[in-house]
Amino acid sequence: MSKKEGIKTFAIDLDSVLADTMVVWTNQYNKLNHTEITKNDITLWDIGKLLPLSSNEISKIFTYIWKNLWFDIPTCEPRLPEITRRIHSKGYRISVLTKRERPTVEYVAKWLDYHDIFSNDLIFVYDNMPKAGYPFDILVDDAPVNLIDIVPPKKGVLFNQPWNKNFQWPIRVNTLREVEENMI
Numbered sequence: 254m255s256k257k258e259g260i261k262t263f264a265i266d267l268d269s270v271l272a273d274t275m276v277v278w279t280n281q282y283n284k285l286n287h288t289e290i291t292k293n294d295i296t297l298w299d300i301g302k303l304l305p306l307s308s309n310e311i312s313k314i315f316t317y318i319w320k321n322l323w324f325d326i327p328t329c330e331p332r333l334p335e336i337t338r339r340i341h342s343k344g345y346r347i348s349v350l351t352k353r354e355r356p357t358v359e360y361v362a363k364w365l366d367y368h369d370i371f372s373n374d375l376i377f378v379y380d381n382m383p384k385a386g387y388p389f390d391i392l393v394d395d396a397p398v399n400l401i402d403i404v405p406p407k408k409g410v411l412f413n414q415p416w417n418k419n420f421q422w423p424i425r426v427n428t429l430r431e432v433e434e435n436m437i
């Protein structure tokens with residue numbers, strides 16, 4: 254629990270938890286390479302093991318779509334405005350905790366406003382500081398690497414995506430709604 258008067262923090266990853274970024278990422282990849290891959294083909298965390306791209310090229314596409322196509326990036330599930338407000342009304346501060354390239358920051362803020370997603374703060378991580386070191390009681394994330402260092406009483410919830418199916422983790426969900434309805 255956080256120290257201040259029992260207020261708890263519910264941290265939510267952005268890419269592939271709130272924002273279904275890989276749908277637009279794969280579209281953009283297809284446009285550049287005349288391929289027909291879909292998000293479901295991305296079955297490994299390391300995209301460079303599936304597609305002939307360097308990590309620099311992979312992140313260049315991320316930056317491009319966030320800067321130029323952010324309005325096309327869908328939410329991962331419907332009703333996020335209500336779900337985020339309900340989590341808050343249950344006594345949690347909501348912290349959107351996202352690691353990213355600096356040039357995409359302003360577009361992420363626009364995207365969150367456009368989709369009317371409630372949050373009490375928005376934390377942009379530019380370096381390799383593990384997310385586990387940030388203040389939260391619960392973190393929902395699709396990246397195994399962000400969950401492995403979490404120590405109880407902090408709780409890590411894995412958001413199902415095609416690239417994390419083989420990772421052993423006790424708490425998995427398909428939606429944030431499931432977390433709101435069953436875990437808090």
Ligand SMILES: [Mg+2]
Pocket residue numbers: 266267268269270394395396
């Ligand atoms: Mg993510």
